[in-house]
Amino acid sequence: MTQATPATGPEAAPDKLTRDVLVIAGVVVLGAIMSILDVTVVAVAQVDFMLDFDVSNPATVAWTMTGYTLALAAVIPTAGWAASRFGTRNVYLVSLVLFLLGSLLCALADSIGMLVAFRMIQGLGGGLLMPIGMMIMTRAAGPERVGSVMAVLGIPMLLGPIAGPILGGWLIDIASWHWIFLINIPLGLIAMVYAWMVLPRGDNAPGRKLDVVGLLLLSPGLAMFLFGVSSSAEKGTFNNPQVYGFMIAGGLLIAAFIAWALRGRVSAPLLDLRLFANRTLTVSVITLVFFAIAFFGAGLLYPQYFQLVGGQSPMAAGLLLAPQGLGAMLTMPIAGKLTDKMGPGLFVLGGLVLILIGVSIFTTVGAEPNYVLLCSALFVQGLGMGMTMMPIMSSALASLRGPQVADGSTMLNAIQQTAASIGTAVITVIFTGLLLGTTRQTLVAASSDIPGMPKPPAELVQAAQIDAANGFGTTFIVAAALVACCFIPAFFLPRTKVAGGVAEEGVDLDGGSAPVIAH
Known part of the structure; x- marks a missing residue:
């Protein structure tokens, strides 16, 4: 198989993804799926880790998630330099090797300390897969088609939080927690061979030094x-x-x-903050921050509500979230293509309206879930998410050119990771403050299938479900308010085509380097 290169010339439609671009997109999406799934799939294995490693403190086991996140945060800022110095193809391949090595070691771990350490190795590889993948996709597609290509990349980003609990719960049910890591081995090997064959060579710039x-x-x-x-x-x-x-x-x-x-x-600083002189990039980043805080914060609540109040298993809770992913899959490709032609402004505002409607329905949740209503609300949210997240990111990247793409991709991933962590932390603290410790313990015991753990009395469970439902409803009000905050920066997103490094009302980055001022 020959290497894929972006199609150019008259035969390449300006707004249509060519076969060569789609081939490269397949590599990047496969890597993104592995990286994103491993953020969420471990969440359903926490109890199994406690039992297997004889750990009584849940906070100790939670380091299997925290350690991965911290490794991601530490390595993401190096993505721009590494891509310029060694080439995106080489860095992507090394990232896959690190991720595979970490996955294998995690499956072989025989103590919680070893598992946490190996998860950090896995995170070092996973942290580079997304920003490097975005660089590869943006360069292959060109600014005219970045919305369409980012819509393809956005599918695993939105489906990861949904598919993770389903896949993790299924693997643990039929085998053991070791398989949530071993499943990465065949996928990773396929991705490595695929990447080796199709990713373009020789895109490094050896003159760039590490900051x-x-x-x-x-x-x-x-x-x-x-x-x-x-x-x-x-x-x-x-x-x-x-x-x-x-x-x-x-x-x-x-x-x-x-x-x-x-x-x-x-x-060449680690991140070129002078890019914020570009108004389109600045507005897109501010919108992304608000959106990530709201989206990832609210996303934490849905499976917990289905499990704690509805008494669903992790796998069933994941399946109940599927309408959200289906909605996103319907609108994301359409929004991506139209964003390339019309700009992201109107689509993002429309998507936020749909998300706000969906979240608002959850503010009325009770002790007896109405699954038809709630799944419909999640579907409406999914329609909005497909019109929101990736158009925001594509508008930022479409306003960049040449070497700026590497710094822009790195910056977007670092900011998104930070904002997502803030969102989940804020929502968790609010919800924890509203929920009595005895209520959580009662509901966990009621939904647990651990042998030897007694089930609490039905009256106590019912009272706990009512208390928890009230806590969820109040926390969803906060989540809805966070979504509403997104409208302010989203109003200033471009409503015309963004291309060639300059939004039609933007700043020409080929001009002088202006000081960075947050707009």
């Missing part, structure tokens, strides 16, 4: 900040030294990186 000072400031800064944010879920509050201490320390390092990057002492 060592920026790396020492930004990577640990992001990791420390996200560690503090993640710890808030365990502590149930942000007013805890471990929480705000790490958040402040990480925030100071990030601020120091911003000051360093803006001084211009290095020709």
